Amino acid sequence: MTLILGISAYYHDSAVALIQDGHPIAAASEERFSRKKHDASFPTLALKACLDHANVRIADIDYVGFYEKPLLKFDRLLETYLAYAPRGYRSFARAMPDWLQTKLHLPREIRKELGGDYRRRIVFCEHHQSHAASAFFPSPFPKAAILTIDGVGEWATTCWGIGSDHRFDLKQEIRFPHSLGLLYSAFTYFCGFRVNSGEYKLMGLAPYGKPRFASLFHEELVTLFDDGSYRLNMDFFDFCHKLRMTGRRLERLLGVPRRLPDTPVREVDMDIAASIQSVTEDIVLRMAGYVHQQTGLDSLCMAGGVALNCVSNGRLLREGPFKHIWVQPAAGDAGGALGIAWSIWHQMLGNHRVPCTQDSQQGSFLGPAIDQQNEIEALLHQGATAKHYTTEKELCSHVANLIANGHVVGWAQGRMEFGPRSLGNRSILGDPRNPEMQTTMNLKIKYRESFRPFAPSVLRERAHDHFQVEPNSDQPYMLFTSFVNPEKRIEQDQSFVGVERVRHPRSDLPAITHLDYSARVQTVDPERHPRYHALITEFYHQTGCPVLINTSFNVRGEPIVQSAADAYRCFMATEMDVLVVGDHVFLKENQPEAMRKTSEHYLSALEPD
Structure with a gap:
């Protein structure tokens, strides 16, 4: 051993x-x-x-x-x-x-x-x-092309290679300061979000805008070559020598100053986000095309921070040359x-x-598990109240009914996920049919920007009924966007402008459908997600809908919860209605007021992300 x-x-x-x-x-x-x-x-x-x-x-x-x-x-x-x-x-x-x-x-x-x-x-x-x-090593492929893209490691920022059996060989690299990850982070900074945590926000903002700066970016900021390599015009970026990503020259090029953090998002920020997202996708597609040409392989493995751009991954899967793509969840x-x-x-x-x-x-459930007996006992000793369910069927039936009636549920089960996504063991769940749920969960529970989309967890066997995926498509890690099926869409009301467009339903699952009719789909199966699959199945039986909203169990500025105590504190500090830890269900209305005040004090001490 x-x-x-x-x-x-x-x-x-x-x-x-x-x-x-x-x-x-x-x-x-x-x-x-x-x-x-x-x-x-x-x-x-x-x-x-x-x-x-x-x-x-x-x-x-x-x-x-x-x-x-x-x-x-x-x-x-x-x-x-x-x-x-x-x-x-x-x-x-x-x-x-x-x-x-x-x-x-x-x-x-x-x-x-x-x-x-x-x-x-x-x-x-x-x-x-x-x-x-x-x-490569955890992928299901005996042989595959490899593409890694991030900000920067030692010198390399992008590499490609080939993996076969128990070995891999990296063939070519792009070196610092030419970095697709740092390019995306530079615009994360320019649009007023924090580098290394705000890139998700920029990606979520992109569908609200038009990519009207994309051609300018290609002309002035980044040169893309036929082999997928690229070079940045470093005259517009400051990350090599200053404690900031961009400066006055980029502001002059775009004709607007950088948005300051915590100020209103402007329409130009939406267009900038759409533009850099488009450029990023162009570069990834060009690189993937070159790697496919060089390797002749049908399977691709990806890692690095840019591989978490699920919009780019979705487009690569739909339009790129590879038949199969596996992305490291972390x-x-x-x-x-x-x-x-x-x-x-x-x-x-x-x-x-x-x-x-x-x-x-x-399933990337590699973290430690909640110790139900000791952790729940500690919460009850502090004054928390919960109902214990002796069978999984009773538990899932009750929780599914609560979600169907508009309650928002914190769900903490088993082993913690490894990686930035909550995949059904440390999640906040809601009803995707509710047109108010996206705004409610963003503003009253997550305490974050109202425009940010939520991901759907869908029974794997029913995913193709709602999304443009193959029957029994396996996408357990929320790493690819897919589009809602055309027959499920609702024509958008053009009278709404800016981030207010989030309030208009775009499909019969409005809370998980983004402005461009995309969704970051997670398929749920009974092998990886036995209890989560049982819960969604029960929700399906009660409502006819095989989908739940799944967002990470945390608030803005806080890591995803790890323990039952973390989960309870987050539950009490927000407007979440229900907490489920293992076999125990906590209802907000039954909890002591003193526990809420302690939790709110913790929340107020968090730094914004």
Whole structure:
């Protein structure tokens, strides 16, 4: 038995992953335990939780891997600072202490964090190799093309390669500062959202606008070549040498100033979002076409932050040359922890791989499970009240009825998801038929912008009844958008303008249908999601609708909930009506007022994302 620990830390979304004889047994991000969104510190709490879940000790670990090479990254930082000197001194001065104290001494730091119990080898892997491993090794393909796209690792920002059996080989790369991820983040910043967390908002805003700047972006900002490679015009971007992404020159090009955070979204912001989304899709399609031409393969694996752009993925699946696409559910830096662990097992140790046609990542339910007995008992001891259900059928029947009657339900079950999506174990659920539900859940429960769309969870066997997907299409990770079937659509009222358009129904499932009739579909099956499938099935039997709204169980500025206590606090601090933890149902009207005040105090201390 070989136990491998993968670590992603110190830059963004620290995480750990445990792989035993090639099979993932636990993986989790530090933010879920520290309750600090995008926590970049060493994942001490996540490591303890994963070890406890797997019932192993640090002394049992055979190999430790880190998801990138810090010295190579430091080389890039120094060369960049020198190239722009004396500009960029403030950025240089801010970054260097952390590098000199910690990041240049990672073997020492990792051993210290592991408590001195680990005395074996620490393996370092290049950033995009970790991404590639995380994409190919859990995929169902014996051989596939690989495409990784993000902001930047050490030097690489985009890579493509080929995976076969238990090995992969990266063939070509695009290097910093030319980065599709940083280009998208630059416009995230320009439109007033926070970099590394606001990209989802930009993607969600895009359908409200018209891509009227797309041709300008192609002419002035990014040159796209026939082979899918690209170059940015760095005269318009400041991320190499300043503590900001863009400056005055881009404002002059677009004819508007950058939107400041927490100010109203302008129509021009919608058009900018639509334009950069269009350009991003163009680049991804061109790259994929080149990779297909070079490899001749029908299957593609993807990872890196840009692979979380489900709109781009959906278009690639519909219009691109690949018949099959598999995207790592934790496609960002956190997934690098899985990638380095798999890379050690297959690439370094040479262990063969048997592709799993079902799902070798187990629905990405790799986090620790809720300890129902102890965690519920602790809540009840504090004064919470709940009803316990002895059968799953009774529980699902009651909860489905509550949702059908307009209640919003917090749903916390079993093992936590690994990755940025709630996939049915740490979710907030609602009725997608309710035309007011999108606005209600955004403003009164999630405390976020009203324009942001919600995803549908649909019974896999019924997905094609509502969405333009193949019968029994398997899309469990919310990584592709599909369109609502034409017969389900409602013609839009043109009298609404701006974000107010969200209030007009666009289909018979208005709460999950975006302005362009798209939806970020999650198919739910009884193998990966037994209880969640049972709940949606019961809702279908009661209402004739096999779909639920599924959004992450958190509020703006907070990581997705991990424990029953996290779930209860979020439930009490919002206008959520019902909380279901395991077999217990908590009704808001039955909870003590003192618990609400404590939870609201926690909520007020959160930083906006």
